[in-house]
Amino acid sequence: xxxxxxxxxxxKNQMCCLEDALFEGFLSTDGKYAGLLKEHxxxxxxxxxxxxxxxxxxxxxxxxxxxxxKPGDEVIxxxxxxxxxANAVIKYGGTPILCDVDSITKTISLEDAALRITKxxxxxxxxxxxxxxxxxxxLMKLAQDCRIAVIEDAAQAVHSLYNGNPLGTIGDFGAYxxxxxxxxxxxxxxxxxxxxxSRIDFAEILRDNGTxxxxxxxxxxxxxxxxCAGSNYMMSAACAALLYAQLLDYEVITAKRKAVSDxxxxxxxxxxxxxxxxxxxxxxxxxxxxxxxxxxxxxxxxETREAVRKxxxxxxxxxxxxxxxxxxxxxxKALGYTAADFPNSLSAFETLLRLPIHTEMTRTDCETAAxxxxxxxxxxxxxxxxx
Numbered sequence: 001x002x003x004x005x006x007x008x009x010x011x012k013n014q015m016c017c018l019e020d021a022l023f024e025g026f027l028s029t030d031g032k033y034a035g036l037l038k039e040h041x042x043x044x045x046x047x048x049x050x051x052x053x054x055x056x057x058x059x060x061x062x063x064x065x066x067x068x069x070k071p072g073d074e075v076i077x078x079x080x081x082x083x084x085x086a087n088a089v090i091k092y093g094g095t096p097i098l099c100d101v102d103s104i105t106k107t108i109s110l111e112d113a114a115l116r117i118t119k120x121x122x123x124x125x126x127x128x129x130x131x132x133x134x135x136x137x138x139l140m141k142l143a144q145d146c147r148i149a150v151i152e153d154a155a156q157a158v159h160s161l162y163n164g165n166p167l168g169t170i171g172d173f174g175a176y177x178x179x180x181x182x183x184x185x186x187x188x189x190x191x192x193x194x195x196x197x198s199r200i201d202f203a204e205i206l207r208d209n210g211t212x213x214x215x216x217x218x219x220x221x222x223x224x225x226x227x228c229a230g231s232n233y234m235m236s237a238a239c240a241a242l243l244y245a246q247l248l249d250y251e252v253i254t255a256k257r258k259a260v261s262d263x264x265x266x267x268x269x270x271x272x273x274x275x276x277x278x279x280x281x282x283x284x285x286x287x288x289x290x291x292x293x294x295x296x297x298x299x300x301x302x303e304t305r306e307a308v309r310k311x312x313x314x315x316x317x318x319x320x321x322x323x324x325x326x327x328x329x330x331x332x333k334a335l336g337y338t339a340a341d342f343p344n345s346l347s348a349f350e351t352l353l354r355l356p357i358h359t360e361m362t363r364t365d366c367e368t369a370a371x372x373x374x375x376x377x378x379x380x381x382x383x384x385x386x387x
Contacts, residue, residue, distance in 0.1 A: 003369050005318035006181055009253050009359040014245035021241035029208075030217070033240035040247050041191075045159070045166040049194040051207055052235035056155040056177035057084040059192035060125075061091060062233055063151045063173035065206055066199060067122055069094035075151075076116050076124040078108040079325040079332070080345040085125050085153050086326055094122065096335075098327050100342040104283055106352070107134040109344065114142055123149040128157035128167050130282070131183075131290035136162045136170045149173070152193075158184055159250055161289035168193045178243050183253055183291050186243035189235050207233040256359040257292035263366040264295050264355060271374045278304055278377045295357045296322075297373070302350040304380060309353055311376040317369045320354045 021033055034052055041047040053059045064075070075089045079098040086096040100112040108126040117124075124143055126134055133152075143150045150171030154160070157167040158176045168174030168191075178189035192207070194200055204214040210230030215221045235243075246253070268281055280298045284290060299305035305321075312319045325345040327337035339346060355369055 001365075001368050002316040003318060003356045003361070003365050004358070005320055005354070005356045007358045007360040008180065008185055009246060009249065009256075011245040011249050013248070014242055017241040017245040018238060021237045024237065027237045029234035029236060030214070031237045031240070033237055033244050034235065036244050037240055037247070040244065040250075044247075044250065045169070047166055047169055047193065049197050049200050051192045051194075051200070051203060051233075052240060053190040053192055053207065053233045054235055054239075055179070055188055056153070056175045056190040057088070058231075058233040059175035059190045060085055060088040060151065060153065061231075062192045062203060062206055063175060063194075064088045064092045064094070064123075066173065066194075066203060067092075067094075067149060067151075069122060072120055073122045074118065074120045075122060076113050077326070078113075078127050078345070079327045079337075079342045080106060080129070080323050080348050081127050081153075081326055082155075082323060083326060083329075083331075084155075085127065085151075089125075095120075096326075097121070098332070098335075098337060098342065100344045101129070101348065102134065103344045103347065105129065105132055105134065105285065106344075106348050107132060108139075110134060110138055110142060112342075117142075117146050117148070121146065121148050123151055123172075125151045125153055126171075127153040127155075128160065130294035130296065131157045131160040131167075131292065132284060132288045133157070133160070133162045133167050133170075135285075135287065136165075136167075140170065143171075151175070154193075155179075155190075156182070156291075156293045158182065158291060159254060160291045160293075163287050164289075169195065171195065178239075183257065183293055184243065184246045184250060186235075186239040186246070189239045189243055192233070206230040253359055254291055256361075257357055259363075260357045260361050260366055261292045261295045263363055264357075264370055267367060267370040268297070268373070271370075274374050275377055278380060279308070279373075292357065294354055296352050296354045299351045299353060304377075305351050305353050307380055308373065308376050311379070312369075312372060315372045315376075317372055318356055321349075322352055322354060323349065325349050 152171040152174040154168035155177035174193035176191040216224035
């Protein structure tokens with residue numbers, strides 16, 4: 001039996017939305033479907049200050065540009081991460097300062113981040129891993145006390161909540177991803193969020209090649225022209241239409257993914273004696289209502305993880321590891337980091353294993369994947385006993 005790692009949810013009305021966008025007569029940007037997307041986020045989460053971008057990377061770059069970084073300015077970023085956040089800081093003249101993650105949630109370690117704040121620190125950029133955040137109340141207090149900004153890398157956290165508040169809206173800025181692998185996808189896409197509504201006008205200028213075209217379209221000016229250095233961070237109407245079709249079913253998508261996560265947890269928790277100390281399950285903090293983007297297990301060590309991974313792949317269960325921590329990469333080493341600098345990030349790299357989770361999975365798929373996982377862990381015990 002084959003269980004794929006990911007399959008995109010295919011809403012029934014996506015072709016109608018796409019065809020409508022194609023014949024609307026304005027296929028470039030900020031047309032009908034961008035407006036409908038704004039309505040969706042406003043009605044579903046009270047999110048009003050949002051601009052749609054070609055990727056979460058573009059949204060992060062927009063946020064960093066709004067900070068107005070100068071050479072020598074620092075931004076603290078967790079090492080267990082994708083390079084987008086660090087690249088954005090470097091692109092606009094800053095220095096990424098890496099820190100460790102929490103051993104339980106794999107999100108930013110506030111204790112380690114606090115130790116790395118200096119007079120040069122301009123911002124801290126938490127990554128909401130698996131749609132789960134750190135303790136955002138504590139992070140915001142830390143940032144307020146140190147007078148630094150918070151940029152939420154919420155690429156994995158669309159429609160995830162922290163104490164009832166949408167992730168991406170708690171910090172000064174936020175970034176969403178609608179990449180093909182995300183819960184809600186349009187191939188490539190993202191969104192920029194801003195807490196302070198007074199900064200949206202300038203963000204629109206930066207997003208549209210440094211021009212005030214958005215003000216022109218809103219009939220707030222008789223013409224538009226180049227105002228400052230900017231770039232093209234616009235989402236196309238076709239992508240907006242595909243995304244809107246998916247978001248109409250966001251509750252269905254989340255419920256289906258939650259069902260997979262709950263089934264895994266139910267079966268694996270019930271087999272604790274068989275799993276022993278070989279693996280532990282991911283934990284969801286009480287403050288978190290995630291979107292169930294990822295379901296992962298923690299293995300005892302690298303050898304166990306690799307044996308289980310290879311065994312499950314041979315069984316037809318498409319399991320995956322995840323990030324190579326930034327400090328272990330060639331670029332990270334060039335920045336002066338060593339493998340021992342961030343032990344929790346190193347441990348996640350060596351021991352974390354993601355199981356398949358998507359809307360097309362049946363309970364039988366979940367039972368098969370979990371059952372084979374238990375079987376493979378049990379075989380490890382017998383192999384070690386026999387040697």
